[in-house]
Amino acid sequence: MSDPRTIQEIQRSIRTKKAVRMTVLTIFVFTVAILYFSPVLYMHLSAFKTEYDAVSPSLFFKPTLDTFQKVLGDETMYGYLKNSLFQVFVGTIISLLLGIPAAFALTFGKFKYRTTNNKIYLWFLTTILLPPVAVIIPLYTWFQTVNLIDNRFGLMIIYVGFHVPIVVWMLHSFFSDVPVEILEAAEIDGCSRFQQLTLIAAPLVKTGIIAAGLLVAVFIWNEFFLAFNLTGNEAATLPVYMARFREQQGMFVAQLSAASTVVILPAVIFGWISQKSLVKGLTAGGVKG
Amino acid sequence: MKHKDWLFLIPGMTTVAVITQVPFLLTLVYSTLRWNLARPDLPVKFYGFKNYWYFLRIQDWPQIPEFYYIVWQTVLITFCALALCTIVGFLLALLLDHAIPGVNVARTLILGPFFVMSTASGVIWKTTILNTTFGWYGVIAKFLGFTPVDLISYHPIAVIVILFSWRWMPFFVLMMLAGLQSIPEEIVDSMEVDGTNWWNATFSVKLPMIRKHITVAMMLGLIFLVKEFGLILVTTAGGPGTSSYTLPYAVYMQVFNASNVGRAGALAVITVILTLIGINILYQTIQKRSAIYE
Numbered sequence: 001m002s003d004p005r006t007i008q009e010i011q012r013s014i015r016t017k018k019a020v021r022m023t024v025l026t027i028f029v030f031t032v033a034i035l036y037f038s039p040v041l042y043m044h045l046s047a048f049k050t051e052y053d054a055v056s057p058s059l060f061f062k063p064t065l066d067t068f069q070k071v072l073g074d075e076t077m078y079g080y081l082k083n084s085l086f087q088v089f090v091g092t093i094i095s096l097l098l099g100i101p102a103a104f105a106l107t108f109g110k111f112k113y114r115t116t117n118n119k120i121y122l123w124f125l126t127t128i129l130l131p132p133v134a135v136i137i138p139l140y141t142w143f144q145t146v147n148l149i150d151n152r153f154g155l156m157i158i159y160v161g162f163h164v165p166i167v168v169w170m171l172h173s174f175f176s177d178v179p180v181e182i183l184e185a186a187e188i189d190g191c192s193r194f195q196q197l198t199l200i201a202a203p204l205v206k207t208g209i210i211a212a213g214l215l216v217a218v219f220i221w222n223e224f225f226l227a228f229n230l231t232g233n234e235a236a237t238l239p240v241y242m243a244r245f246r247e248q249q250g251m252f253v254a255q256l257s258a259a260s261t262v263v264i265l266p267a268v269i270f271g272w273i274s275q276k277s278l279v280k281g282l283t284a285g286g287v288k289g
Numbered sequence: 290m291k292h293k294d295w296l297f298l299i300p301g302m303t304t305v306a307v308i309t310q311v312p313f314l315l316t317l318v319y320s321t322l323r324w325n326l327a328r329p330d331l332p333v334k335f336y337g338f339k340n341y342w343y344f345l346r347i348q349d350w351p352q353i354p355e356f357y358y359i360v361w362q363t364v365l366i367t368f369c370a371l372a373l374c375t376i377v378g379f380l381l382a383l384l385l386d387h388a389i390p391g392v393n394v395a396r397t398l399i400l401g402p403f404f405v406m407s408t409a410s411g412v413i414w415k416t417t418i419l420n421t422t423f424g425w426y427g428v429i430a431k432f433l434g435f436t437p438v439d440l441i442s443y444h445p446i447a448v449i450v451i452l453f454s455w456r457w458m459p460f461f462v463l464m465m466l467a468g469l470q471s472i473p474e475e476i477v478d479s480m481e482v483d484g485t486n487w488w489n490a491t492f493s494v495k496l497p498m499i500r501k502h503i504t505v506a507m508m509l510g511l512i513f514l515v516k517e518f519g520l521i522l523v524t525t526a527g528g529p530g531t532s533s534y535t536l537p538y539a540v541y542m543q544v545f546n547a548s549n550v551g552r553a554g555a556l557a558v559i560t561v562i563l564t565l566i567g568i569n570i571l572y573q574t575i576q577k578r579s580a581i582y583e
Contacts, residue, residue, distance in 0.1 A: 022389060025387055025389055026389040026390060026391070028384075029384050029385065029387065029389060029392070029395050030391070030394075030395055032381070032384060032395075032399075033394075033395035033396075033398040033399050034398060036381075036398065036399050036401075036402075036455075037398040037399065037401045037402070039402075039410070039413050039414060039417065039418060039455075040401055040402065040405060040410075040413070042417055042425075043413045043417060046417060054423075055423060056423070056428065057417070057423070057424065057425045057428050098300050098301040098304055099301055101297035101298070101300070101301065102297060102298050102300075102301035102302065104297060105294045105295075105297035105298045106298070108294075109294030109295075109297065109298070110294060111294060111295075120298065120302070124305065127305055127309045127310070128509075128512070129512055129564070129565075129568065130309055130313060130561070131512070131515055131516050131537065131560060131561065131564060132516060132537075133536070133537045133540045133541070133557050133560055134312075134313050134316055134557050134558075134560065134561045135308070135309055135312035135313055135316065136312075136540070136541075136544065136557075137312075137315075137316055137319055137540075137544055137550055137553050137554055137557060138311075138312040138315035138316055138319065139308075139312050140544060141550065142312075157304075157308065158308055160304055160308070161304050161305050161307065161308020161309055162308065162309065164301050164304060164305050165305055168301065193293055193294065193297070197297070218404055221406065222404070222405075222406035222407065224406065224407060224408050224518060224519035224522075225516070225518045225519065225537075225541075228518075228519075228522075229541070229544075229545065238406070239406045239407070239408045239409070239519060240408075242406065242408040242409045242412055242523075243408040243412075243519065243522060243523050245412065246412065246416075246523075253416055253417065253423055256412060256416060257413075257417070260409045260412065260413060263406065263409055264404070264405045264406060264409050267404045267405070267406065268401055268404045268405060270404070271400070271401075271403065271404030272397050272400070272401075272404075275396075275397070275400065278463070279463060279466075279467045282463070282464065282467075282505075283464065283467045283468070283471075283502060283505070
């Protein structure tokens, strides 16, 4: 009580203290974040170096686009890129086409036993837990007998099988937020089940569908184990290109950086865009269920 | 109406079953066969548990066969990476939970590595950071006055743990941050009014409140870590020798280098069993700990 300061002075000192704490915290958080991301940032930076500059690590240099031109002018990369785009587009769309109706039926479908919905949903979840090594051997021998090794469509089918459960898992919680009454009303008005899904439920869970699609697209874009083991030169995707880069092109740091930049940028941008819905999908799917 | 609902389910279920369940059952069958792709002269025949026995038997004690080392390395790498991801991930999530200017940018930066493909991250780390002559590690070590040792050949396990954690921690941060942000404002406010200190507020209030998020992050994270293959292939390639093999990597070597389908099948089945045991132990531990708060 013997504090001689006026109330205004005390308030002001509290405010300055808070401002100082905020500034320190902000600087600290950003230092941590930038350091965490620095390997990727430095790689982006090195992509603008000449091969000569890139030999010794440095942050300051004269930026050039030569290395990019060299990497993008390399014909071999386009083959891999085409395959990756094919897998991402076709694989994601088919995964969604199979996964959306399944998630819908698991949420609203009426089966003979009431527990059926939950049982099948759990079955889908357990398939997510299965590591790819558990299935690679039969797939490899099958593919050899039917000549699907190094075939785009072969790999694509596998991707669909592995990603449908993820779509089901993420969308199940989004569909659960749709009130049953809307669908019941639609049914009375003469909507078939198919129309209930396409005209009413699907538009309502649009964000969920986009999030699931983006997540699956990122997973397929980055998938390495299956692509590496089931493809040769014809159907290989970009992760395989990255893994082979050193043996095929040699030790060129700047070229390597430029190639990685081109290869990872789409996924990182996709990922960042979908961040918010991704969080909702992942937490709602996992935490509630 | 009832039977029509099945039509929505069957296409998806069939695809998933054919792609994931049938091959797994076949892997079980293969693991009991003598089948070597490189030896077409030997007929494929039933072999019982001999493939498992090949890995599991300890012929001349105290010499422990390679298989046990590989299992130990897999457990060690997965456990260390999981622990690092959870603990450091939680701390990062706490940091990112503050309402500071531009916090979304910081979140985005930390989330980044999750979307970078593992072969690219492995290659980046190997050439621009860990390389003793061209990488930052080498330059900084020389600047500080000691000779850099090649980390990839001298401490392969540590390198892999760090890389695994760097690549997958963002996922843990994402989940735990979502948990922290779902804590009602009133609770945070009332803690401030009550003058709860930071330690108690964090570990006695916030931590138990987001245990469901932590459970999901750890279970899925475990799967991600067990699956990880590209990072090992491009950084250490399992070496030197077999000192950084994990079980998935050993399966790959058995099929594609040794061409031994039977033995690879046995290893794959062992991998699945160990993964399930790991998930189960993790789940039980978390359940037990969270029962205290129920």
